[in-house]
Amino acid sequence: MEPITRGTAIRLTQYARGGGCACKIPPGELEQMLAGIPQLSEQLVVGAEHGDDAAVVAIDASTGVVATTDFFTPVVDDPYTWGRIAAANALSDVYAMGGRPVVAVNLLCWPRETLPLEWAAEVLRGGTDTARAAGCPVGGGHSVDDAEPKYGMAVTGMVALDRLLRNDRGRPGLPLSLTKPLGIGVLNTRHKATGEVFPQAIAAMTELNDRASAAAVSSGARCATDVTGFGLLGHLYKLVRASGVSAVLHADAVDYLDGARQAAKEGYVSGGTRRNLEWVQPHVDFGGLSDIERLLLADAQTSGGLLVAGEVPGAQVIGELVPAGAASITVR
Template sequence: MESMDRTPIRLTQYGRGGGCACKIPPGELEEVLSGLPQLSQNLVVGAEHGDDAAVVALDASTGVVATTDFFTPVVDDPYTWGRIAAANALSDVYAMGGRPVLAVNLLCWPRETLPMEWAAEVLRGGADVARAAGCPVGGGHSVDDAEPKYGMAVTGVVDLDRLMRNDAGRAGLPLSLTKPLGIGVLNTRHKATGEVFPQAIAAMTELNDRAGAAAVEAGARCATDVTGFGLLGHLYKLVRASGVSAVLHADAVGYLEGARDAVEDGFVSGGTRRNLSWVEPHVDFGSLGEDDRLLLADVQTSGGLLVAGEVPGAPVIGELVPAGPAAITVR
């Protein structure tokens, strides 16, 4: 689509942030959520540790997993954005060790600014990913909004004996990461330049279903997905909730092609810088340089799973250790 002056309209220019970079900063969010009461004795996982989804016990063995996730455009192609947003929302269920059973759409659309045909493409992308996950989409809700946003509310089920949560880590467990980092800086470059990065799209649209199932089968009971707060932010939340510390081996962390170039060229979002500022007081970086620190804090959209345990095929990037002076030590 083009505007009256023949300038191509780019979807990412209609969002102040992009993808999970539009999240409220973690420190501010924790202040908002602090002190909220738990309303049900059957609530197995709530908001107390910032886990990926809520879980309520249906009976002695089965839990219902509930989550929602939506965000502004992270790429210019509407169909691809829909696929990414759906994969990201479904990931919360996989991070809990669960299986999604129903999704509903959440759509905000500037109907007088952007064509409704694009909205249809966003929904089609979400439906295709949900179909690949074996999860039906049962409608949803839409509003006329100045800024486009899309995502899903997802309901899943989980075997309570195989539930993964972020407060179940213990010293001695290795840490596995199932996707490489660098999605955020590549998305920031895409928004600024229009350059398309197929490697970032492939990572964001890859479902975490197999990784979640593999982690559960390997006996993992502690995991989280790496999204808006970056690897360091999500790892910090995990070790804090579990009452342990972590050693992170920086040279074991994988990155998407072009990620380091993007950081060196200055394509770093405000969300990534806020992530780093939030975790810095709790991390011993040693001699690690600024670019590497930013990459470890890089905002991820539909990132991989961070698992306390070994996951077949995923690199081990560190280990949990007894609580010490620093929540995270980078070596």
């Protein structure tokens, strides 16, 4: 694309094929790609076996180090806001493990001959401001001249091992709580297509999951994941598969951002969302659920909320875990 000149309206989303967590490699393809790679998990408390949100290694009998990284293409047009969202999303992996972030480094890919470096500085400023709000210093990072802009962070955190949240500790009888509404993905897709700004989606994506994580741990939960690019159904499927259980999901209990259903009905559905649904469909009994509702439950979220096996104060209870059955997830 031609270089941007000063005064041109910022449409960062037009410089990327995908956007946010919807640009992830599809879950089925990712698992196939990783299947033949040996995992040195004997050195880890949490490794790659179940696709959890971060790696955890014990440094003594009571404390673990949490390591994660996350980056993606622009999900909104404003560079500062994109930086805030990407940082909140990267920090979320530590919160999803019940941990506390202690240091982050930036990961930046930038088309330096196409987009102004001032915009890159705004991206970094947004990320730093969000990390500062989380009490997490940013200590530099790494940058690459790339044809497509991408930004995120590698984050290191600490966690008390007896309060660790992981995706393989679900047990029958536990309720399922969701700490943010769904619909981020379809609103972001509409934003990319039309330029419309959705403050409700930005507010959800920039909200840190720190308080939700603390509430989950304090309530006694030990099983959780965050809901990002694989959608609610994809992340729930990974949780029940790792835990050896099934789940009942109450579709009418799931909250959505204002405008999400309308955006889905008008066709603003990302390819990532459709791939999510295709991957999880063989494992879900949808009953008579409409196609639109199925897509919304598979909607690729960016910086979504926590899905917790347990009741979390202030969070919506959307279902429960049950003994393993014919379907991994039954939607009612």
